[in-house]
Amino acid sequence: MLEKIIEHYKTQYQLNLESELADFMPPSSFSDVISRVAYCNGKDEKKFPHQYRITKQTCDESHRVLKKMSFDNIKDFESLYEFLKKNLLPIHGVGKLYVYDAALRLGAYFSQEPTKIYLHAGTLKGARNLNTSKDSLNIQDLPLHLQTINPKFVEAILCIYKDSFQNGEVMFDPLSYPSTKRCSGTLRRDSRC
Numbered sequence: 001m002l003e004k005i006i007e008h009y010k011t012q013y014q015l016n017l018e019s020e021l022a023d024f025m026p027p028s029s030f031s032d033v034i035s036r037v038a039y040c041n042g043k044d045e046k047k048f049p050h051q052y053r054i055t056k057q058t059c060d061e062s063h064r065v066l067k068k069m070s071f072d073n074i075k076d077f078e079s080l081y082e083f084l085k086k087n088l089l090p091i092h093g094v095g096k097l098y099v100y101d102a103a104l105r106l107g108a109y110f111s112q113e114p115t116k117i118y119l120h121a122g123t124l125k126g127a128r129n130l131n132t133s134k135d136s137l138n139i140q141d142l143p144l145h146l147q148t149i150n151p152k153f154v155e156a157i158l159c160i161y162k163d164s165f166q167n168g169e170v171m172f173d174p175l176s177y178p179s180t181k182r183c184s185g186t187l188r189r190d191s192r193c
Contacts (some may be wrong), residue, residue, distance in 0.1 A: 021105065022108070034106075062123075076112055126159060
């Protein structure tokens with residue numbers, strides 16, 4: 001059943017995430033990327049749907065902080081994520097999902113990708129439904145079929161299909177996953193990821 005979820009993700013969602021992240025890669029200017037990361041915007045300047053609740057005040061403060069940060073010592077995705085977490089999480093209204101999305105988008109600019117799965121909101125629920133109770137997962141902690149997939153896509157799978165995982169079991173009905181909802185630039189279920 002997990003194979004069906006993976007195939008469904010690849011055909012319905014994966015290209016959308018790849019396209020979203022491509023918009024943050026060079027030749028985009030760094031100042032434009034920082035602004036769009038802070039304000040949770042795609043290239044079309046529209047806020048990503050699952051981040052509509054983040055206030056302008058929170059985005060303004062995040063933008064102010066991000067502009068002052070030096071990214072010269074970032075060596076990999078984990079150091080980028082931890083650096084952003086340390087600097088952004090204290091801002092009122094910023095949560096782990098915001099930090100992860102910021103790291104993923106800035107990681108695209110710096111050509112840095114996650115090597116483990118960061119758990120927050122929907123991904124945390126998906127992981128718990130697979131009987132995992134950690135704050136992050138190494139790829140080898142996952143079922144065998146997920147171990148061959150890039151961690152950024154596993155994060156999306158855990159979020160999108162979180163309700164298909166129950167007590168370590170996988171139940172999947174593709175008709176319950178419409179491909180018209182957007183979340184973090186990817187088509188996702190009508191839920192907060």
